[in-house]
Amino acid sequence: MNNILKENKLLNTRRGFLKSSTFSVLAFLGAGQTQAFSQGIDFKNSMNIDDDKLFAGVRNELMLENNLIYLNTGTLGPSPKAVYDKVTAMMRQLEGNPAAMNFGPMGQEMEKTRAKAAKFFAADEEEIILTRNTTEGISTVCSGIDWQAGDEILTTNHEHGGAETGLNFLAATKGAVINKITMPYPVKSKKQLLDLIKAKITDKTKLLLLSHIETVTGLRWPIKEVSKLIRGQDILFIVDGAQAPGMIDIDVHDMGCDVYACSGHKWIMGPKETGILYMRKGIQDKVNNVFISSNYNSYSASSGTRNAAILIGFGDVMEWHMAIGTKRIEQRCMDLAAYCQQQLNDIEGVNVISSDDPELSTAIVSFTYDKDIKNSEIRKAMGDKNIVIKTLPQYNAIRISNHMFTNNNDVDVFISELKKALA
Ligand SMILES: Cc1ncc(COP(=O)(O)O)c(C=O)c1O
Known part of the structure; x- marks a missing residue:
């Protein structure tokens, strides 16, 4: 297939996606309704959906590698696929008429x-x-x-x-x-x-x-x-x-x-x-x-x-x-972090250095440990098990980011691997 044909095929496939998605460039251009995340959870009407289902739905929107336990949002967070798809589709569309797009409809949308x-x-x-x-x-x-x-x-x-x-x-x-x-x-x-x-x-x-x-x-x-x-x-x-x-x-x-x-x-x-x-x-x-x-x-x-x-x-x-609810997300993150702190506190020789005062604590939980093991070695051991954590080199500490798309089971898996790494 020559390059032009390939390109057309790609475009047609993409147009297929755009047609089927209400979260599309067409919508962005005003020809349809701008409604993100049309499949799965209806986030705009998620008030009556229980937390487990809602946040599992959030996890489903992501493109994280299979089974990856991602506990490092504090460094860089994962974007939802719908956002990624829209951004890339718009970048592609812009190339069709760059100046007109960038300083025309896309520029106006950007200002919003x-x-x-x-x-x-x-x-x-x-x-x-x-x-x-x-x-x-x-x-x-x-x-x-x-x-x-x-x-x-x-x-x-x-x-x-x-x-x-x-x-x-x-x-x-x-x-x-x-x-x-x-x-x-x-x-x-x-x-x-x-x-x-x-x-x-x-x-x-x-x-x-x-x-x-x-x-x-x-x-x-x-x-x-x-x-x-x-x-x-x-x-x-x-x-x-x-x-x-x-x-x-x-x-x-x-x-x-x-x-x-x-x-x-x-x-x-x-x-x-x-x-x-x-x-x-x-x-x-x-x-x-x-x-x-x-x-x-x-x-x-x-x-x-x-x-x-x-x-x-x-x-x-x-x-x-905002559709999910920023206060609801905060509560979810706080609950996850409290569970994470509690599990870490139960491991002998682990010292949580994050505050446990609910007014001062957040979804970030950091800890040191008594064993003479470099935190980079722990990070490597976790990485081998598909668990992503952050090391804090100056303190030989480890930082865990408990964002809404993780769950207590992720913490359990991490804790179990941590115990092995510290053994
Ligand atoms: C507290 C704080 N400030 C600033 C930064 C830098 O962020 P950015 O690289 O997005 O500018 C970070 C990154 O981790 C951070 O944790």
């Missing part, structure tokens, strides 16, 4: 993602910028603020390198002084956290950066209380949300932080290279970065050309979460 994100984050649309990831969001802010040499940054020693990049840039280019709180683990109470902040803030502190959910132990910072604590002190409060949205329900206005940056490709399970930067209206004038200098639209003179397909897919996946 900001409105969907505003709903998802409980923000106003004018406060939402579509980025490529958390790192870019934080860097955009850090490289766009006024700074006097000697001004201080307060953060912790448990932040991710992606967030630290922006802070280090401020230190290297503008003489910022970075102060780090040494984090205890496991954390015992909210008060302990607030006391740590109080003890370290000085009258020179101009920026506070905390993770909403910490990458090391999964600690959930009480952002609302911290916002209240520093109110009126002229401190820019940046929250690194990489590990939170998609796992827990988010309301940025209620939290009261100035900036919230996150990725779409972790717990939101969106297309890779997607992110959100939220900037509260009151601080927008203080951030002057070239990327957002025209306006905050998904496409602007200063953003340059975007990949409309992935940004549209990002909007779809946020809608999917």
Whole structure:
């Protein structure tokens, strides 16, 4: 078969898919109804479906290799097939008439993602910028603020390198002084956290950066209380949300932080290279970065050309979460994590370093162990059994991400293999 024939065949096959799917490019062009995930569970009407069935349905939407127990969403999440199919179909369609598509109907659809994100984050649309990831969001802010040499940054020693990049840039280019709180683990109470902040803030502190959910132990910072604590002190409060949205329900206005940056490709399970930067209206004038200098639209003179397909897919996946219910997802994740913690606590010599306080804990459960075995060896042993975990090299610890598509049985299999690996 020559290449053109092959290409036509591929297109016809795809058209077959598009016709049969209500979640199609035709729908996107307005010729039909945009309804994702037409087969299996009706996520938009899932209120009366019980959790086991609903979340098994979520698992069925994924393309994870057979029998893979995927406990590493904290690094990168799996996307639903319907989102992947739509993104790839749109990328293919764009190639038929690139400029007309990208700056025409797909461009308009892409812009709607900001409105969907505003709903998802409980923000106003004018406060939402579509980025490529958390790192870019934080860097955009850090490289766009006024700074006097000697001004201080307060953060912790448990932040991710992606967030630290922006802070280090401020230190290297503008003489910022970075102060780090040494984090205890496991954390015992909210008060302990607030006391740590109080003890370290000085009258020179101009920026506070905390993770909403910490990458090391999964600690959930009480952002609302911290916002209240520093109110009126002229401190820019940046929250690194990489590990939170998609796992827990988010309301940025209620939290009261100035900036919230996150990725779409972790717990939101969106297309890779997607992110959100939220900037509260009151601080927008203080951030002057070239990327957002025209306006905050998904496409602007200063953003340059975007990949409309992935940004549209990002909007779809946020809608999917909202259809299932972000609070329901949070509860599911918390239940899974509580079970995981309990099973780990039952293994002698295993020390869970995540908080067990329901207000401070999340779906991320991390642990160390007394045996003299490298965590990379444990990861390898798990990998051989089709179980994907994350190692935390600095602590010789292991991190487990319990997202909604996993279940207690996955935890049981993991625990049983862990016991063998530690034996
Ligand atoms: C807390 C935190 N911040 C930032 C990042 C960086 O995310 P991205 O690579 O999507 O920018 C991560 C990634 O794991 C993270 O856990």
